[in-house]
Amino acid sequence: MTRELTYGLAINEATRQMMEADPAVFLLGQGVNSPWYVGNTTTGLKDHFGPERVFDTPVSENAITGAAIGAALAGMRPVVIHPRMDFALLAVEQIVNQAANWRYMFGGHTGVPVVMRAIINRGGEQAAQHSQAFQALYAHIPGLKVVMPSTAYDAKGLLVAAIRDNDPVIYIDDRWLYTYSDDVPEELYEVPIGKAALRRCGDDATVVATSYMAQEALKAAAELATGGIEIEVIDVRTLKPLDDALIFQSVAKTGRLVVADAAWLTCGFAAEVAARVASEVFESLKAPILRVALPDTPAPMSASLEKVYYPTAKNIVAAVQNLLNR
């Protein structure tokens, strides 16, 4: 049975169903029982499973992440939540030095099946330390898988896949998407890690987008279509391992590429996509590759600055028109 569900509640449902299906799954993190830290993504879980399995932790990002990794080494499948991706910086040592390296460093005998939910919660005049998007940082690290769902269907299916995965997965959900809704099956299902989604077909340009920029890309596509321009929209879904075959195939057809990723421009994920396309399907390109990203500037506070800081469908429309006018 399928029904419409919001992105936030899809995360909640995936968590609940995985905890029901597998006693090894548990939840820990700051604010998992807070009425505001994590939206509605954990509402009701503590009442259902008890405080041992839904553990609202001390303010100790490093230790709770390390504890999640240690628990994973002892047969559990923890989901550790960082209610702001910014806070998780205090746990990067454990994520990078321990979780990411563990399988390789010990010759493959033990994996770390841990999911880190790193929530991007930007806007709302929260300024530089409560707004950051660090997907490129994690995607840079061997041994980590990085997913960024943009729909409720994927929010559920990718979380299920992440919890079942035998390696560490950085699951990045974006608060701006929590109220988006779409058709979500009631039963457990996986969206495979490492598969991008073709959201819209078109011949004039390809837009490859992550997270909420995939939603913005669809709005841009609708607007461009009114002027007779048809773009292809690829929702990356998994940043690592990247499904670049789908991207190459699309660019080979359209010859034009815009990469939209709402994180900083320099050394960002969009640069990685651009480099791969330039390496593999250079001959197909009819125009330079453009990136829609954040300026190399910390997140501002004042709404007047936020408005120009965060890219939207308008920026994607402008980038596509720029390519077509060359």
Add this chain to the structure above:
Amino acid sequence: MQTYLSIAPGITTAISAAELRSMYIEMLRIREAEERLADMIAAGEIRCPVHLYIGQEAVAVGVCKALETTDYIFGGHRSHGHYLAKGGDLRAMVAEILGKETGCSKGRGGSMHVAAPEVGLPGTSAMVGTGIPLAVGAAIAFAMQRTSRVAAVFFGDGATEEGGFYESLNLAALRKAPVIFVCENNLYSSHIHIRDRRPADNLDALAAVHSMPAVRIDGNDVVTVYQTAREAVTRARQGHGPTFIECRTYRWRGHVGPNYDIDKGLRSQEELSEWQARCPIHSLEARLLNQGILTDTEVTRLRQAVMDEVAAAIAFARQSPYPNPDTLSDYVFAQ
């Protein structure tokens, strides 16, 4: 050096002649293996960084003797002793240090990253103090699984300067996690003496404020270490939560490599000699001879057997193949 806070009054820990004997052999094995590794480093045969444990053997052996195979331990960059005391395969350890495919980590980890998951050592982390939260998490997992398994973590005095140490103690006490924090205070963090790093000699007190029993013991007395660890393990298995044990000890060699760090002006020959006179192996040997548990002939025979075992492990490691370059990127993810 007295235990000034009794951690579990009423628990008596008997220790048999057989246990004493086996702890003696295990300490000998660690010592002999590391002495030979020191020779191989000096000869240029070993190239990866090696942090020798010589002088601290009583801590690893005393604690691991109190654990079951199914219990977990975590270690750090100086963990050959922990690996061997927990039951890790000697041949696989030497092969690992030589970077061979037959190594315990298939030549991907080296001396600082030994693992023996089959006997409860999932791995060792070379970042100071970072194994501490891992052990807390494993202990939380064991409790959630309703088993009586426990986790122990070995770390140096330097690790108590890391923030994660405090976060972990608090988390463990809050959750009553069945974990034993074993601080091997060998007085030095790399090249710096503890008096230049801390305003007071109070590591046990730092732990005690996190609402757990904390003791300071003679880490060179394997019997004391064993008995204290047994009490801590019993408390943990009974659901009473974590214990902190500060073991006062000393590493004979320098921070890394086979030398003594005396020529570099980092410490004095007098200090080293004082601690060498308190050799944990020698004192146990004297005790066993004194009590008639061992004879001189047996000591000679046991020492020879350990030397033969180490020689065989080195031969095995030398004969083993290096990893195939085609496998460079294996094991990044599950295959």
